[in-house]
Amino acid sequence: MPSDKRLAVFFRAIWFCRFCWYNKTTMEHIIKNYGENATTPLRRDALDILEAGYNAILTKAAIHGTVDKNERGILVSGENIPFSGFERLFIVAIGKCAVDAGLALEEILGEHITDGIVLDMKPGRFNRIRSFVGTHPYPSTQNVAAVKEIVSMLSKLTERDLVITVISGGGSSLLSLPHEISTDDLTKITREIMDKSAPISELNIVRKHLSDIQGGQLAKLAYPAKMVSLIFSDVPGNDLATIASGPTVRDESTREEAESILAKYDIRTVCGMSELETIETPKDKKYFANVKNHLIVTNVIALEAMKKKAEELGYKARIENDRIQGVAREFGEELAKKELSPKTCLLYGGETTVHVVANPGVGGRNQEFVLGGLPHLKEGTVLVGASSDGKDYSDAGGAMGDKELFEKGIAAGLKSEDFLATNNSFEYFKQTGGHIHTGPTGANVADLYFILKS
16 A cells, blocks of 8 residues: 555544544535535535545644644654753744644644744734735745745754744745746746646746755755654645645755756746756755654545545445546546446546636636536536635636536536636636535645546
């Protein structure tokens, strides 16, 4: 069994009992428009399966299941860090899970925290931690200003200090400190690579070699302090060096690889940056000798909870792939065309891409996934694509569709191919129904996809 799946099983055993008492919202619907979508028994089952996935990855519960303290010290994944081993404790939380993680760490560690910074897309109210709000998916001057505060806080650490970091999806744009280029230029580069449907691994290699904080440079900054990093994976395969561009992980990629990717997509020419300079990330192992990276949440945890719920509802459920990549609409079509036995649920996780046209409409990869499969769905099947963070490049977190919804679109004169051609999937589901609205979930483990047959 792959290591991330073993990890998922281990933490599921610890956490599931804690979800029941810790999270007061589990008795409510995370999907805010649940009633609007639950118009058939099959749709209701699909929504219940998706909600089980959301409940399994709640950030505050994950932190409480991983971090604790006793009279001797702090416990992280069962390992004791004695109070006698450090004098000051700093918290740095970055990404879409940062606020919820910071709140949980304050609840657990309280007065032991010397100082801390949370950088998220939403604000938080803390007693001992400072909250900064940044932008995503592109960097900004406010992101850079917040990162400079982190640099200042960590710039004079000693071996008697402890830093607990929380690294989660969205961190690549939030933890932004460009090397000798403007945030506008970094945005142009990021947008161009994303629009070419490049895999996240390629984008983040470039980011690391244009940054003064990513690719292990946060760990170098904190050296010689002890660092414990709690990582929430939002990337297929859970490569620690790719998640949020690996700020606490020794980077194996090279400047030459970054140059090759820039050349592959002709970035210097397209973006008009002939003088663009890349840098090398720190390779000296001494900067990482005091760092322990813990992968604590992956989409496997969500998928296993969804599988369990589907089985409880009477379906034969299988996790087919937890690291799906490729073009969203093509994957949707492929899945919709599958011949399924009755009472079947096929589950997938990962992160697809979208070919972005000039002057695109509104909508993200999950809505395009469902819209791409919609014309091919058979009677008695539902297709669902949803982001774990609740935002699919729009106010919707994704969509669900079936033959009834497609026929409603036809009756209204809507052609799904027209909306796909303009990357305007949001508008299609706005007119037909099928959007999944959760608001920000405070979690982020990439995307969740499944097909359900009655």
